[in-house]
Each structure stands twice: as C-alpha cells, then as structure tokens.
Amino acid sequence: MxxxxxxxxxxxxxxxxxxxxxxxxxxxxxxxxxxxxxxxxxxxxxxxxxxxxxxxxxxxxxxxxxxxxxxxxxxxxxxxxxxxxxxxxxxxxxxxxxxxxxxxxxxxxxxRLEGSVVLEPPDTVRWVDGMAEALARIHKVEAADYSRTFAPYCDAASLDTSSWSEYPAQWRAAADIVTGPRPFVINRFIHRDYHPANVLWKGGEVSGVVDWVNGCVGPAGIDVGHCRVNLAQLYDVQTADQFLSSYQKYAGDSFVYDPYWDLVTLIDFAYWPPEVYKGWTDLGKIGLTTEIVAECLDQYLLSILKRIS
Missing domain, CATH: 3.30.200.20 (Phosphorylase Kinase; domain 1)
Known part of the structure; x- marks a missing residue:
C-alpha cells in the first residue's frame, strides 16, 4: 500500500x-x-x-x-x-x-473521473470555450423539484473595501446595487462553485466537472459570474469577458445576461481582504500576489459598473 x-x-x-x-x-x-x-x-x-x-x-x-x-x-x-x-x-x-x-x-x-485540472492552457480561447460549453450543458438539467436553493455567501450591506481597494466608493455603489431589487430570473440547476479548478481536461477536451457540494437551484448568472471572477483573478478582465461571450453562445435564448449577478459573486471575493487562493497554488499556478489579485478585482469591478452605466 x-x-x-x-x-x-x-x-x-x-x-x-x-x-x-x-x-x-x-x-x-x-x-x-x-x-x-x-x-x-x-x-x-x-x-x-x-x-x-x-x-x-x-x-x-x-x-x-x-x-x-x-x-x-x-x-x-x-x-x-x-x-x-x-x-x-x-x-x-x-x-x-x-x-x-x-x-x-x-x-x-x-x-474518479479521468483528466486533470488545467490552469495554464496552451490555447486559452479553446480552454475558455470548453468551460463555457460544459456549464451551458449543466444548466439544462431539470431543476424544478430540487430542494436546495441559492443564497449569497456575504451580506453586501456591510461591505467595506477601504483597507485594500483603490476604489472603495465604487465598491459601495456595487453593494447598493446588490442590496436593491433582484432581477427576475428562471432558476436553473447550478454548480454554485464553477471555476477552472473544478473542471477536468483530457486530450484538450473537458473530461468532467467535480466538487458538487454546493449544487443548488438558482440563477445561471451565479455560475457564470463565479467563473468570471475567478478568471479575472487568474488572468484578466478580457478572459472573463471571453467566458461570458462563449457561454452566451452555447446557452442561447435560455440565458439573459444581467451584471447584477456578476456583482453578487464578485462581492463574495471582496468581502474580506483579497488573497491568492491556495487551491490555485497547490495546482501549480505561479506568479500571483495579493497585490495582483486586489488590482484584478478592482479592474473587474470597474468593468461591470461600466456595463451597468
């Protein structure tokens, strides 16, 4: 043994x-x-x-x-x-x-599924597209009778980013949006923790999706937003936006994008001072620092607010 x-x-x-x-x-x-x-x-x-x-x-x-x-x-x-x-x-x-x-x-x-996590893909466009297609397929699973329901992780009303962000006023504006009325959505079966470290690859194709402990019924935008904020930290806003475009392509008319859900998931990451996710470093991701992650979160926030304005 x-x-x-x-x-x-x-x-x-x-x-x-x-x-x-x-x-x-x-x-x-x-x-x-x-x-x-x-x-x-x-x-x-x-x-x-x-x-x-x-x-x-x-x-x-x-x-x-x-x-x-x-x-x-x-x-x-x-x-x-x-x-x-x-x-x-x-x-x-x-x-x-x-x-x-x-x-x-x-x-x-x-x-155990075949494949491994890829955080440094040889072809970023194909990598992002594969994750987006897999998520769109997951959201087609029947959800009506599933009893687990989505709830935010953090109370946006008490968000305070003044200790680390260069844009605390913009974060406050984002929190005000999130604490306002929720947009109407048709709930889907969602993974709730969809991000690159939970997607397996083999031969350049997605071979599986793991870590389902948070699965529930909720807005598809929560999964999309959660993956986007991870991509914004791992890479940049452009990669996060690329994921959204790919997901919209595969989801079609079943998905109506609303940046509100991006803000909900983003605040989950900004509620405490940013840090480099240990799961990324355990899987071989190098080069990230707390300062880089904080800057990425700020830039991603500004990009979402720009969509809203």
Missing part, C-alpha cells in the same frame, strides 16, 4: 472497501490537492482482478460541519442530480456517511 496515507484512518478505509467490494484490495492512496475545505483522497482498488479508482471526500472542517451538518448528504443529492447532465461527465455517487458515524467525520465516496 502507498505509505502516503497520513490522513486516511483505518476506520475510513474499511468503510471505503466495504462500500466498493468487501474483498477489494487497496493498491494505492494519494492525497488530492486543489480544494481547501475538505480532505480528498484518490484510492486505487483491485476488485476481481480489475482496477477501480475512487475518490473519498472527508468533511474535516469542524466549523463548516457545524454550520452545515448535512454536507455529505447535500453533495450526494447534487451528484445524483448532476448525473442527469448530457455531454458532461460528473462523479458517480458510491456511498456517503452523513453523520460521520462510519468514517469518523462526514464523508462521501464517488467514482
């Missing part, structure tokens, strides 16, 4: 084996990086002479579990719903431990 198993307990491993096949043999265990809110391991098993790759997610963040004790159940429900997506691979649910009674902490076991 791979000796890198410095986090996975015997209790959790026994649960995994029982869920997959009682006579499965563990060939290797590897910590997977990219997320910062939970422990994720890739486990390679041998079952009846065939190898099977699975992923175990353990919700070990005590504060997050206290706030949302049904995290494992939530992701299980989202994975079941996401499996209806045509043309985009998503992990298949194998088992989940809602309370942690079997694993020690709440946990979820799923199939």
């Amino acid at each position: 791979n000796t890198m198993n410095n986090v996975l307990s015997d209790q959790a491993l026994e649960w995994v084996i029982h869920a997959v096949h009682p006579e499965a043999n563990v060939l290797s265990i590897r910590r997977l990086h990219g997320g910062i809110s939970s422990l994720v391991h890739g486990i390679l098993l041998k079952v009846n002479g065939e190898e099977r790759s699975v992923v175990l997610r353990q919700f070990d963040n005590a504060e997050w579990v206290r706030e949302q004790p049904d995290l494992a159940l939530h992701e299980a429900e989202s994975l079941r719903r996401a499996s209806q997506c045509v043309g985009v691979q998503t992990p298949k649910l194998i088992a989940f431990d809602e309370t942690g009674s079997a694993c020690g902490v709440p946990a979820l076991l799923m199939t």
Whole structure:
C-alpha cells in the first residue's frame, strides 16, 4: 500500500472497501490537492482482478460541519442530480456517511473521473470555450423539484473595501446595487462553485466537472459570474469577458445576461481582504500576489459598473 496515507484512518478505509467490494484490495492512496475545505483522497482498488479508482471526500472542517451538518448528504443529492447532465461527465455517487458515524467525520465516496485540472492552457480561447460549453450543458438539467436553493455567501450591506481597494466608493455603489431589487430570473440547476479548478481536461477536451457540494437551484448568472471572477483573478478582465461571450453562445435564448449577478459573486471575493487562493497554488499556478489579485478585482469591478452605466 502507498505509505502516503497520513490522513486516511483505518476506520475510513474499511468503510471505503466495504462500500466498493468487501474483498477489494487497496493498491494505492494519494492525497488530492486543489480544494481547501475538505480532505480528498484518490484510492486505487483491485476488485476481481480489475482496477477501480475512487475518490473519498472527508468533511474535516469542524466549523463548516457545524454550520452545515448535512454536507455529505447535500453533495450526494447534487451528484445524483448532476448525473442527469448530457455531454458532461460528473462523479458517480458510491456511498456517503452523513453523520460521520462510519468514517469518523462526514464523508462521501464517488467514482474518479479521468483528466486533470488545467490552469495554464496552451490555447486559452479553446480552454475558455470548453468551460463555457460544459456549464451551458449543466444548466439544462431539470431543476424544478430540487430542494436546495441559492443564497449569497456575504451580506453586501456591510461591505467595506477601504483597507485594500483603490476604489472603495465604487465598491459601495456595487453593494447598493446588490442590496436593491433582484432581477427576475428562471432558476436553473447550478454548480454554485464553477471555476477552472473544478473542471477536468483530457486530450484538450473537458473530461468532467467535480466538487458538487454546493449544487443548488438558482440563477445561471451565479455560475457564470463565479467563473468570471475567478478568471479575472487568474488572468484578466478580457478572459472573463471571453467566458461570458462563449457561454452566451452555447446557452442561447435560455440565458439573459444581467451584471447584477456578476456583482453578487464578485462581492463574495471582496468581502474580506483579497488573497491568492491556495487551491490555485497547490495546482501549480505561479506568479500571483495579493497585490495582483486586489488590482484584478478592482479592474473587474470597474468593468461591470461600466456595463451597468
């Protein structure tokens, strides 16, 4: 067995084996990086002479579990719903431990998708276009009877960027817009955390979308905006705008763009002083600094306000 198993307990491993096949043999265990809110391991098993790759997610963040004790159940429900997506691979649910009674902490076991995260694409246009097409396909999944609903992460009314931004007045104007009336939308099934680190690639094509713990019903603009603000930080406003144009191409008349949702998702990132997302650096992204991220957020804000004016 791979000796890198410095986090996975015997209790959790026994649960995994029982869920997959009682006579499965563990060939290797590897910590997977990219997320910062939970422990994720890739486990390679041998079952009846065939190898099977699975992923175990353990919700070990005590504060997050206290706030949302049904995290494992939530992701299980989202994975079941996401499996209806045509043309985009998503992990298949194998088992989940809602309370942690079997694993020690709440946990979820799923199939492992082929591919890897790409943050330095050789062809940025194709990369952005592929992510946009995959998201448009996700938003076609039936949403009417899904009970999980969107809610903002932060209270825009208390936003204060004066400690880091060169444009605190403009941020205040953005917050005033967000605390005003919400535009009418037809809700969709949304990923809620759609960004490049949750999209897998193989052979230059999107091979899957992962990390469904936040899946819910809400405005498609939330997914679009969340990806756009990530792209603005990773690259620039032009790349974020390119993603919007590509998404509009694939979504067609089912999507009506409103910059309001861009502001909602942007404020989630500006509510606290900016920082370089550890998931990006874990996946090999270099060159970003806190100062660069802050400047990118400011420039992205100004671009959205310009759309509104």
